Amino acid sequence: MNRIALVLFAVLLFMGCATQETLYTWNNYEVTSYNYLKNTDEKSTQELIETYKKIIKKQQGKRGIVPPGIYADYGFLLLQTDKKEEGMAMLQKEVELYPESRVFIERILNMVKE
Amino acid sequence: MKNILIAAGLAMLFATACTPTATIKKSEAYSGMYAEKPVSILLMPPINRSTNVDAKEYFHSTLSMPIAEAGYYVIPTFLSMEILKKESAYDAELFLEAPLSKFGEVFGADLAVFTIIHKWDKSGIAAKVNVEVEYIMKSTKTNEVLFVRRGEVIYDASISTGGKGLLGALVDFTASAINTAATKYVDVARACNSYTFSDMPVGVYNLNYGKDGNDIAGLKNFKVQLNKD
Numbered sequence: 001m002n003r004i005a006l007v008l009f010a011v012l013l014f015m016g017c018a019t020q021e022t023l024y025t026w027n028n029y030e031v032t033s034y035n036y037l038k039n040t041d042e043k044s045t046q047e048l049i050e051t052y053k054k055i056i057k058k059q060q061g062k063r064g065i066v067p068p069g070i071y072a073d074y075g076f077l078l079l080q081t082d083k084k085e086e087g088m089a090m091l092q093k094e095v096e097l098y099p100e101s102r103v104f105i106e107r108i109l110n111m112v113k114e
Numbered sequence: 115m116k117n118i119l120i121a122a123g124l125a126m127l128f129a130t131a132c133t134p135t136a137t138i139k140k141s142e143a144y145s146g147m148y149a150e151k152p153v154s155i156l157l158m159p160p161i162n163r164s165t166n167v168d169a170k171e172y173f174h175s176t177l178s179m180p181i182a183e184a185g186y187y188v189i190p191t192f193l194s195m196e197i198l199k200k201e202s203a204y205d206a207e208l209f210l211e212a213p214l215s216k217f218g219e220v221f222g223a224d225l226a227v228f229t230i231i232h233k234w235d236k237s238g239i240a241a242k243v244n245v246e247v248e249y250i251m252k253s254t255k256t257n258e259v260l261f262v263r264r265g266e267v268i269y270d271a272s273i274s275t276g277g278k279g280l281l282g283a284l285v286d287f288t289a290s291a292i293n294t295a296a297t298k299y300v301d302v303a304r305a306c307n308s309y310t311f312s313d314m315p316v317g318v319y320n321l322n323y324g325k326d327g328n329d330i331a332g333l334k335n336f337k338v339q340l341n342k343d
Contacts, residue, residue, distance in 0.1 A: 022183055023182070023183050023185070023319060023320065024182065024183065026179055029179065030175050030176050030179060030300055030304060031175075031297060031300055033174075033175035033176075033191070034171055034172065034175035034176075034296065034300050035296075036192070037171040037174055037175055038168070038171050038296075062321065063319065067182050067188075068178075068182050068186070068187045068188045068189075068190075069178060069182075069188050069189065069190035069191055069193075070190075072190035072193050073190045073191060073192045073193055075193075076190065076192055076193040076196065077192070094190070098187050100153050100154045100187050100222060101154070101187065101189070101190075101222065102222070103219075103220075103221070103222035104189060104190075104193075104194070104220065104221045104222045107220065108193065108197075
């Protein structure tokens with residue numbers, strides 16, 4: 001009986017170590033990014049868009065906000081797929097969340113407006 | 115008197131024997147990082163000097179997560195990539211020794227991170243991958259190198275990574291469109307990037323910001339096997 005308790009305790013300890021907290025939730029960002037970088041086709045673009053949507057929808061990390069670059073890159077893909085208004089709105093959100101992005105993002109917004 | 119001298123001599127010998135490599139604090143190893151306090155980081159497209167044609171993408175797709183998790187603002191990967199391409203600046207090799215102030219102006223970047231993949235070899239035995247990779251972070255203001263590490267990494271791609279390590283636990287491996295071989299090699303690059311950048315002084319968005327100067331810095335040149343049974 002004691003042995004079972006000990007094993008359970010060990011398992012709990014192990015689980016405690018395994019769930020280290022991170023700043024952000026990323027879903028399958030890296031794999032879908034790789035696929036997009038490698039192929040840049042319709043399918044990989046759609047999958048990356050889906051990943052961005054998931055990341056924006058739910059954040060469970062310590063900061064509780066969307067990670068750097070996600071709104072902007074999502075906006076970029078929307079612009080690429082001719083969703084101009086929606087894309088520009090996402091770029092604005094990047095600036096709101098991360099003011100240090102202003103220099104770069106405003107440059108892009110001006111390019112899009114032209 | 116003589117005995118004391120011998121004892122002291124012995125003690126010194128022991129002390130030197132027990133510290134084979136001098137340990138230095140992060141505040142010394144990365145003094146420029148603490149002085150400049152960079153916030154935003156531009157990912158330069160990795161420079162691939164290895165024989166594996168896909169290595170560039172393996173590394174590029176796994177750079178932003180560990181750097182953002184360290185508390186920095188990572189300039190949007192794909193948007194910046196597009197602009198670098200438009201400006202004929204996609205070959206990072208051109209900028210390794212060049213002034214970087216333009217990247218500060220255009221992207222608002224405080225640092226540019228260069229990744230040089232020197233080697234990516236698969237050995238036939240047990241799906242082992244040998245990678246040699248170097249990371250150089252340079253200030254766009256002073257052009258100084260603020261962080262540099264070079265590693266020889268052995269990674270056994272036959273071992274499943276389901277939830278290994280800090281970042282691995284977050285990754286959802288259900289992405290359907292990618293074949294398992296590619297996923298494995300994305301894991302290899304992720305492991306190299308995470309290992310290397312875990313030594314960076316943390317950035318402004320990390321709760322530990324400004325408190326890690328007394329931590330011991332990792333080796334500048336390291337050799338490591340990143341997943342063992």
